[in-house]
Amino acid sequence: MPHVQRLRHASRAMLLSRMVALLAACWIGGTSWAVGGEPRWSGEDIAFFEKQVRPLLVRRCLSCHGENKQESGLRLDAREHALKGGESGPAIVEGKPDESLLIEAVRYESLEMPPxxxxxxxxxxxxxxxxxRGVPWPDGPQASLRRSRGHDFTPAERSYWAFQPVRAWPTPAVRNLSWCRNAIDRFVLARLESEGLTPAPPADRRTLIRRVYFDVIGLPxxxxxIEAFLLxxxxxxIAYERMVDRLLASPHFGERMAQMWLDLVRFAESDGYRADAFRTPAWRYRDYVVSAFNSDKPYDRFVMEQLAGDELAPDDxxxxxxTTFLRLGVYESNQRDARFHWTLIVDELTDVIGETFLGLSMACARCHDHKFDPILRKDYYRLRACFAxxxxxxxxxxxxxxxxxDHRKKMExxxxxxxxxxxxxxRIEDPILRSLEQFQVAQFPEDVQAIYAKPESQRNWLExxxxxxxxxxxxxxxxxxPKKLKGEKKKEWEDLRKKLDASRPPPLPRMMTVRDAGGAATATQIPGTETVVEPGPLSILxxxxxxxxxxxxxxxSTGRRLALARWLTDPEIPLPARVIVNRIxxxxxxxxxxxTPNExxxxxxxxxxxRLLDYLAWHLVRGDQPWRLKQLHRMILLSSTYRQSTFHPDAAQNLQRDPENRWLWHAATRRLSAEQLRDLLWSASGQLDRRIGGLSVSGMTRRRSIYVRRMRNSPDPL
Structure with missing residues (x-):
């Protein structure tokens, strides 16, 4: 039998060799650039490889065909090794998956790969x-599927601006000091003067009230x-400041800010994938976010509650x-590969933490040290271990x-x-449920079936x-x-259900939340290696x-997520404060x-x-009201920079020097968002329902757009 198994694996290795041969044919010349100097693959294709293909190859191929082990002499961890070719013909027909032997094998239609x-x-x-897509793969010496380094960060990496401590820069000197209403204006004007530019005149009252209303509460x-402000x-x-304070105190302010946050953290009320099942309790998280912004909850507390609310206040x-924040990713309700499914869930969550709070895209570090930033592969898995x-x-x-x-007593x-x-x-239900359970469980891999059969007390975290x-x-x-019952048996079942339901105490509403798994710990191991890591931060920070x-x-609970949340909101960590200031x-x-707010x-x-970014971040964290965001909103809104007109008398000349308005010499004309446009239409008709919070509704209702049900596969047409 061992001899037969070796032969079977050899045939699979030969199949992989054929695949490599075709890859070599695809990459003759060692480049992914077409003749004439144009890139062969788009940035979207390379991003697809980095986010989808590279992790798959690392996870399922490199244990046998990587740097440390090469079955049949085959390596798939870097392009230069793939370019050597294989022992037989091609396994991939470029652009034609249905004609590719590799796809036939992974479908288990002939050979079975992986074994x-x-x-x-x-x-x-x-x-x-x-x-x-044509088998895209990035160019360059750093295209290896696995690359590792230690803490040997270069001076350039260590000195990169984003990783430097936040500093309380002094406000710069300016010539036209009378234009400046606060520190923001000093920093902006200093740059304008150094570029030979002047700011635009202030916007008139009618323009200002419209701008501020849409920006602060999202409504006209x-x-x-309008008449009260104009007169x-x-x-x-003073008149302007009173209006700003009134809007910041409006309950609609929280709705406007929540719209930004919910988009950022991929909020939806359905699972995605084919079934796209509705998540009934998800609206509670939306209302939590609205309330948090309205009450000016300190941002550090806001972060900690989302990452570790169950460890902070489990009875609140x-x-x-x-913590519904941790449940917002897509969920494939009929995925049988439970291990792969859980890996996707935690990988996606780790990526979202990096982009949302650190402004860093870290997905590349799943498979290798980041090519451009000092993010080590082991650091990725240290962060990931916080969610183990x-x-x-x-x-x-x-x-x-x-x-x-009280409800428990009533139920008893x-x-x-x-x-x-x-x-x-x-007596009616149990045989049917056992049969349904046996059928469903049998669809999973045998090792997962064995885990499911274990008593809860014997399972570790992963199990x-x-x-x-x-x-x-x-x-x-x-x-x-009900589909399994017929005739008298079905009628008996329906009668019993009615009698029981009639007297049963109404169930308490449930939430989408999380907790620690309990049981024995599961080590976090870097895939394709024997390296085990403990939860921890990025080495560069x-x-x-x-x-x-x-x-x-x-x-x-282990306290791992709470440790991560406290680290993210420590004043010594420079990125989270800079990132949220930049978003506002x-x-x-x-x-x-x-x-690039996420990068x-x-x-x-x-x-x-x-220096302006640092000034605002420093005062947000270390000012009189630490981490309170409304003070930042107010400072921006009261600045002369924000109150500029879109019109500038020297626009033609200024456009030559700063065509993208990078130095803020005038107010930019901006489109309303789709949500603002919908709310504007209802508001202009006088029929907008301004109630705050509650269950999500159909897009055909008069509620604000933030309360319209968000389904991943069937978004609101507007």
Whole structure:
């Protein structure tokens, strides 16, 4: 038998060799550039390779065909090795996945690859799309699928602006000091004067009120509000300041800010993929965000509650709801490869943490040290390890401890009173449920079936996570019970259900939340290596401590996510404050001080006003009201920079010097968002429903757009 297995694996290795031969044919000349100097693949193709194909090859191929081990002498970890070719003919027909032997093999239509466990449907689709695109692969010596280095950061990496401590720069001297209303204007005007530019005149009152209303609350001012502001006899600055303060105190301010945040953190109320199942409790997270912005919740607390609310205040429903943030990724309800599915969930979550809070795209570091930024592969998995114990929780009620205890007593009483009816119902349902469960569980790989069969107490973290994914699919099949019943048996079942439901205490509403899995720890191992890592921060940002301790409020939790949240909001870590300041600036000026808000690394744009960015970030964190965002909004809104007109008398001359308005010599004309446009139409008709919060609604209703149901596969047409 071992000899037969070796032969089978040799045939698979030969198939891979054929694939390499074709790859070599595709890359003759060692470049992905077409004749004539034009790039052969688009940036979108390369991004697809980096985000989808590279992780797949690393995860499923490199253990046998990588740097440390080469079955049949085959290496697939770098292009230069693939270019050597193989022992036989091609396994890929460029642009034609259905004619490619590789696809035939991973579909298990002939040879079975990989031998240990077949690829999931989504993984096969990834390879098909890769071939359909023409087998894109990046150029250069750093195109290796696995590359590692230590802490030997270069001086240039260590001195990169984004990784430097935030400094309280002094406000610069300017010639036209009378134009400046606050520190923002000093920094902006200093740059304008150095470039030989002058600011635009102030916008008139009618323009200002419209601009401020849309920017702060996302709605137009009404005729009465416009008239009151235009006729206000008070000094220009006083009248304007009163309007700004009134809008910042409006409950609609939170709706406007929440729209920005929800878009950023990929909020939706459905799972995505083919089923796109509706997430009934997701609206509670939206309302949490609206409330947080309206109450001016400190941003550090806002971050900590979303990452670790269950470890901060496990008995506070409002704080627990914040952890829905960790559940916002897509979810494939019929995915049988539970291990792959959980890997995708945690990978996506790690990527979102990097982009949202650090302004860094880190997905490349899943497979190798980042090509352009000092983000080590081991650092990626240290951050990822913070989520290693994470378990989704669908059973936590939205209620206080007293209400939960009272409901539990009522349920116990109901169960005693209906014990006979429940026994009769169980005699009908249990055989069907066992059959449905056995059928569903049998669809999963054998190792996952074995995990599901284990008692809960014997499962480690990962096993509990995989068992959860199986249970979700099994639980969904309870709705199939009526389909399995006929005649008198079905009528008996319906009668029993009616009697039980009539007396059953109404269920408490549930939230989408998380908790730690409990049980034995699961090590976080870097794929394709034997290296095990502990939770920790990015090595380049090591100026603040990262200490994992058992939370006082949640002694059964590891405290890993709370440690990450505290590290992210430590004043010594420079990026989170800069990133949120930049996002708010973008809200008011159309583009950020850093024009790439999710990319503060070398692939992004440098800041136009770096000292201004630092000044605002420093005062946000270390000012009189630490981490309170409304003070930042107010400072921007009251500045002369924000209050400029879109018209400039020397526009033609200034356009020659600064065609993109990088130095802010006039106010930019900006489009309304789709949500603002929809709300404007209802508001102009006088029919807009301005109620705050609650269940999501159809797009045909008169509620604000933020309350319209967000389905991934069927977005609102407007």
């Amino acid at each position: 240990e466990q077949r690829l999931s449907e989504s993984e096969v689709r990834t390879l098909e799309e890769w071939i359909r 001012p009404g005729p009465e509000e 206000d006899p008070a000094d220009e600055d 429903p409002d704080v627990r709801i914040a 114990p994470l378990l989704f929780d669908d059973d936590t009620p939205v209620a206080s401890a007293d209400v939960i205890a 009483q109901w169960e005693r009173q209906t014990a006979k009816l429940q026994a009769q119902l169980a 509990r996570q995989l068992a959860y994914l199986v249970h979700r699919q099994v639980l969904d099949r309870r709705a199939d019970i 090591d100026s603040a401590p990262f200490s994992v301790q058992t939370p006082e409020a949640a002694p059964n 600036w973008q809200l008011y000026f159309g583009k950020g001080i850093v024009e 503060f690394g070398r692939m992004g744009q440098p800041p136009s006003h770096p």
